[in-house]
Amino acid sequence: MTHILAIDQGTTSSRAIVFDSAMKIVASAQQEFAQHFPRSGWVEHDADEIWQTVVDTCRDAIAKADISAADIAAIGITNQRETVVLWDRSTGEPIHNAIVWQDRRTAEVCATLRQEGFEAEVTEKTGLLLDPYFSSTKVAWLLDEVEGARERAAKGDILFGTIDSFLIWKLTGGAAHVTDATNAARTMLYNIKSGAWDADICARLDIPMEMLPEVKDCAADFGETTPDLFGSPLPILGVAGDQQAATIGQACFEPGMLKSTYGTGCFALLNTGSTPVTSRNRLLTTIAYQFDGKPTYALEGSIFIAGAVVQWLRDGLGVIDHASETQALAEKADPTQELYLVPAFTGLGAPHWDPDARGAVYGLTRSSGPAEFARAALESVGFQTADLLEAMHSDWDGATSGEAVLRVDGGMSASDWAMQFLSDIIGADVDRPAILETTALGAAWLAGMRAGVYPDQAGFAQSWALDRRFSPKMPSEDRERRIAGWKDAIGRTLSRS
Numbered sequence: 001m002t003h004i005l006a007i008d009q010g011t012t013s014s015r016a017i018v019f020d021s022a023m024k025i026v027a028s029a030q031q032e033f034a035q036h037f038p039r040s041g042w043v044e045h046d047a048d049e050i051w052q053t054v055v056d057t058c059r060d061a062i063a064k065a066d067i068s069a070a071d072i073a074a075i076g077i078t079n080q081r082e083t084v085v086l087w088d089r090s091t092g093e094p095i096h097n098a099i100v101w102q103d104r105r106t107a108e109v110c111a112t113l114r115q116e117g118f119e120a121e122v123t124e125k126t127g128l129l130l131d132p133y134f135s136s137t138k139v140a141w142l143l144d145e146v147e148g149a150r151e152r153a154a155k156g157d158i159l160f161g162t163i164d165s166f167l168i169w170k171l172t173g174g175a176a177h178v179t180d181a182t183n184a185a186r187t188m189l190y191n192i193k194s195g196a197w198d199a200d201i202c203a204r205l206d207i208p209m210e211m212l213p214e215v216k217d218c219a220a221d222f223g224e225t226t227p228d229l230f231g232s233p234l235p236i237l238g239v240a241g242d243q244q245a246a247t248i249g250q251a252c253f254e255p256g257m258l259k260s261t262y263g264t265g266c267f268a269l270l271n272t273g274s275t276p277v278t279s280r281n282r283l284l285t286t287i288a289y290q291f292d293g294k295p296t297y298a299l300e301g302s303i304f305i306a307g308a309v310v311q312w313l314r315d316g317l318g319v320i321d322h323a324s325e326t327q328a329l330a331e332k333a334d335p336t337q338e339l340y341l342v343p344a345f346t347g348l349g350a351p352h353w354d355p356d357a358r359g360a361v362y363g364l365t366r367s368s369g370p371a372e373f374a375r376a377a378l379e380s381v382g383f384q385t386a387d388l389l390e391a392m393h394s395d396w397d398g399a400t401s402g403e404a405v406l407r408v409d410g411g412m413s414a415s416d417w418a419m420q421f422l423s424d425i426i427g428a429d430v431d432r433p434a435i436l437e438t439t440a441l442g443a444a445w446l447a448g449m450r451a452g453v454y455p456d457q458a459g460f461a462q463s464w465a466l467d468r469r470f471s472p473k474m475p476s477e478d479r480e481r482r483i484a485g486w487k488d489a490i491g492r493t494l495s496r497s
């Protein structure tokens with residue numbers, strides 16, 4: 001029993017990864033599932049389909065690893081956060097499609113609650129902003145729209161959970177209705193300071209507390225899978241939301257340590273230690289991880305478009321066939337042209353939070369072509385990160401102490417060009433680890449540590465290995481000019497400007 005099975009349930013695909021006793025990946029399986037867009041701005045998933053992809057990929061990964069369930073010491077789960085599932089306690093059937101974190105259907109409700117002055121209380125208690133991104137208003141929407149749901153929820157017959165919670169319910173055959181503190185922290189119903197569901201917020205949104213799961217540490221006993229699923233029962237011993245799992249996988253365990261994950265979007269988390277820091281710059285305060293009942297907090301900045309700007313070059317403009325071609329294009333771009341591409345395709349996230357802004361390109365000349373666009377696209381990710389780090393530094397003194405290093409992961413961190421520009425523009429070292437699967441690694445470590453097969457926190461931190469460090473090379477006057485150019489571009493793009 002030396003292997004660990006990590007389930008990484010993401011927004012577009014489910015993955016299962018088997019790690020061996022040395023925390024090395026031995027096999028993995030991945031399945032995409034359908035995205036449903038019933039109306040403009042609405043995004044749904046079929047939770048049953050997600051469940052099926054999770055079971056299939058787990059079985060597949062176990063088979064590929066050429067082991068049996070009896071060789072697996074524990075399961076760790078990491079998941080897309082905020083997405084809401086409501087299901088029937090007696091049948092385990094979802095009562096509606098899951099409403100995904102990207103879904104904007106509760107924008108008006110949020111605006112009204114904000115006008116009524118509710119945001120201060122929400123931020124004070126949950127560390128979040130009154131935005132449709134988070135779970136709570138989606139839960140309220142479902143209780144309003146599905147006939148009889150609120151009454152049944154009040155009797156405890158309908159349960160709420162984020163994806164981790166729903167998966168655990170299914171994996172354990174309905175034996176456990178639980179979640180972990182990092183997922184709870186994204187619901188906008190959980191008081192991150194007192195560590196409890198907040199009765200006032202639940203009452204204000206008319207959400208019966210009977211439907212909420214029990215909240216546990218990230219490394220805890222979440223239940224055991226039914227024996228029929230994988231051949232023998234497996235304990236679920238680790239759970240964390242995907243961005244928190246990446247923070248853990250990157251071993252950002254000390255205050256001041258910072259990671260940024262570059263997938264479709266980008267999520268940067270700065271460990272601020274045992275005290276929650278309130279942002280003056282509209283960053284989120286969240287729980288990075290929780291052990292022994294003690295939360296460690298983080299400031300989080302979310303950017304909606306990172307790798308997706310590269311997808312746009314491929315699918316929208318058609319100037320590349322593969323994401324990796326951006327490197328060669330950027331290298332041959334005309335150095336005298338300074339294009340600024342603001343990828344506000346779906347509005348701007350932190351620190352601007354402008355849902356109505358739309359994308360723009362500034363500085364075009366007659367000789368601007370694919371190479372200049374590719375370079376501007378990669379640069380936009382660095383500039384957006386610089387905005388987040390500036391906000392973090394202004395929010396928290398600890399962010400500037402010690403050796404400032406940004407640890408990166410996610411698909412886009414494979415781009416050497418983008419990572420060098422990132423280092424140049426933030427003026428700090430950027431470290432890319434040997435294992436880029438940091439999200440799954442984080443979940444696996446939580447479970448393996450709890451099972452006693454993986455090292456403790458200090459030992460795990462020591463095992464973190466560098467692939468490559470990118471250090472700033474850009475002269476400071478160039479950096480200042482480029483940042484000023486970006487700020488000007490952002491200022492022109494904001495819908496309020």
Ligand SMILES: Nc1ncnc2c1ncn2[C@@H]1O[C@H](COP(=O)(O)OP(=O)(O)O)[C@@H](O)[C@H]1O
Nearest residue numbers: 263264307308310311323324410411412414415
């Ligand atoms: N070599 C590369 N250069 C630039 N961008 C890349 C490269 N490889 C992948 N990407 C981008 O990374 C993203 C995929 O990263 P991934 O971590 O798999 O994302 P997600 O988990 O959000 O689906 C895509 O948007 C893709 O455009």
Ligand SMILES: O=P(O)(O)OC[C@H](O)CO
Nearest residue numbers: 010011080081101242243
């Ligand atoms: O599934 P991902 O990797 O796009 O991550 C989604 C985030 O958890 C949303 O907050």
